[in-house]
Amino acid sequence: MEAAIETNDGEELTERQKDVLNAVLRLLVEEGDRLTMTAVARRASCSKETLYKWFGDRDGLLTATVRWQASKVRAGNYDRQHLDATALRASLEGFAANWLSVISSRTSIALNRVAISHAGSGEDNLGAIVLANGRIAIGERLKPLLEAGRDAGLLDFSDTETAFRTFFGLVGRDVQIRLLLGDRLELTDAEIGQDAADATRQFLALYRAKTGAA
Amino acid sequence: MEAAIETNDGEELTERQKDVLNAVLRLLVEEGDRLTMTAVARRASCSKETLYKWFGDRDGLLTATVRWQASKVRAGNYDRQHLDATALRASLEGFAANWLSVISSRTSIALNRVAISHAGSGEDNLGAIVLANGRIAIGERLKPLLEAGRDAGLLDFSDTETAFRTFFGLVGRDVQIRLLLGDRLELTDAEIGQDAADATRQFLALYRAKTGAA
DNA sequence: ACAAAGCCGTACCGTACGTTACGGTTCGCA
DNA sequence: TGCGAACCGTAACGTACGGTACGGCTTTGT
Structure with missing residues (x-):
């Protein structure tokens, strides 16, 4: 699946x-x-x-x-051999900022809208495609980073999927549903960067390994 | 607005x-x-x-x-005079569980879908109505509780809206977008309760006042 | 150079559906 | 009891749009 x-x-x-x-x-x-x-x-x-x-x-x-x-849209995976706390934070922020710019783009909003419309109208796989290339694709790309962080002793979690979903929620919050419902909400690059940094800070506060570095 | x-x-x-x-x-x-x-x-x-x-x-x-x-759907506000850590946690969990059951209900999914469809088709206020009675209504009902928690020395945040949006993200995560896109995802009451408790625990970990009680 | 294939622009067809119209029935009220 | 308003069921109308057909033009291959 x-x-x-x-x-x-x-x-x-x-x-x-x-x-x-x-x-x-x-x-x-x-x-x-x-x-x-x-x-x-x-x-x-x-x-x-x-x-x-x-x-x-x-x-x-x-x-x-x-x-x-x-x-x-398909982007390269973030897999690096040398992972320290700084690199982890930077990568997480990169993921968050990238995800926020994707979901706030006019194209993404339009495609999600049509996919959602069709998901409500009987048999259709548009929703599955959008899901596979959005929510699921970002998960598949982010999970290796999270696990690398855990292997490096920087993060602490038991279930990667759960940790990812928390990150997803901290980053996206109410942005996507508001945009889909037509809320005017122009996100500047600066705001995206700020939100990405905030979400990353919160995620690290929740999942940073007790014994890890600063 | x-x-x-x-x-x-x-x-x-x-x-x-x-x-x-x-x-x-x-x-x-x-x-x-x-x-x-x-x-x-x-x-x-x-x-x-x-x-x-x-x-x-x-x-x-x-x-x-x-x-x-x-x-x-319009429910009563949670305003209580006596607020301690236990009551705060219970109220937050209640909000979270209620919100999760709303967004995962077939009715909510259907209405959000039609509102989103119409938001993509020119001038329309269906999206605004759904937003006002969903995301915004829950915010208006939750913010007093958050501020009461802050007044009671249990929570620490500077901007109520920001704190609320974090809670919103921790609770909803990817649930709503997945359901809207047609993902099969049956949430049992037990899972909703568990997710609500987890989200509340994470929210408190992020926003509990340093000097507050346990 | 010429035939075949691919494609553009447009006209055309059939249907689904929003909207309107109307005859018949029920119900409240004097 | 009789009248009018409200409403049900159904038929009818007009249009928008998905899908098809066709004439003419361009390109390709021999």
Whole structure:
């Protein structure tokens, strides 16, 4: 029940197809889920016939778009050999800041909205894809860091998943739900950095090993 | 920019109208946002003409439904005169458990989904209503408790809003976004109680006054 | 150079659904 | 008892949009 099942793609797309999906992304940000196939065709300067040939139907187009965006976001894992308290803190802050900028981006908000809409309308895997490339992907990337921190004697926890979920909560707090519900909430880079630092400080206060260094 | 603006209602509804809105709620849970006016009329055993006379149009019906549910959920504030460490912890756990059962209820998930969908589709206040009666309402009810805890020397923080958002994050973590995206995640009462206790313990670890009691 | 394939733009089709209209029935009230 | 208002059930209307068909243009391969 982990990632990799829903992430097998983003490639085998021609440049033209990527252009089309980028147009869908822009349209999704502007119009939300009410985008029409006609609007997509006009924006992407392609025919509807081509859309249907390439992506099957409307859901196929949305699915391809979500996968395409996911493949663009996928970042490298933070695995370093030398981990001290300073490096751990910096890495955690990096994760937190990155996550906050992702969830507060217009693209992420739009994609989560459409995925949530579809999750409410019967059988659909858009939600699973977004989940696999959001919440789950960040978890898979962060957990090795947490365990490395524990191996280095810097952190103390028994269950990695639980520790990760705490970090997730401390970082995200109410940001995502507020944005999804339409709350105006412009996060500047400075605020993101501050929030990331605060969340990291709180996380370390909860999970720093008693015998660890400062 | 606080509540009370979007909450002026839930009343001046006849019993028959409440029945209709309850039917909408049930239908919303079953069908999601794709519910049709015809389906509502059939389920509620009323005519479409009546629906339009009472609620104006489809959006009016949804808005009335969201307000009606909000008016049902509104709970009393936790204000007690005698607050010691034990009572504070119990109250926080109560808030946390209550919040977790709300956001994991099928009704809340359905309503948040439709509100989020509409927030993505142009001008709409469904999101604002849900926000005002969810995230903001719980904040308004919890903040007095936090400040009472501070006044009693049990808690230490400078900004109430920030402290509340931390508590919010520790309690909710990834639960709401996972449920909204369609993740199967059945929370039993026992798990909710456990999670509420854990979140409260972590919150107190972060915000307990240095000079306070155990 | 020419045929075949791919694609653009547009017109077209079918359906679902929001909204309105209307005949028939019930209920409150004088 | 009779009248009007409210309401139910259903039929009908108009539109928006997903999906398809087709004529013409461009590219590719031989």
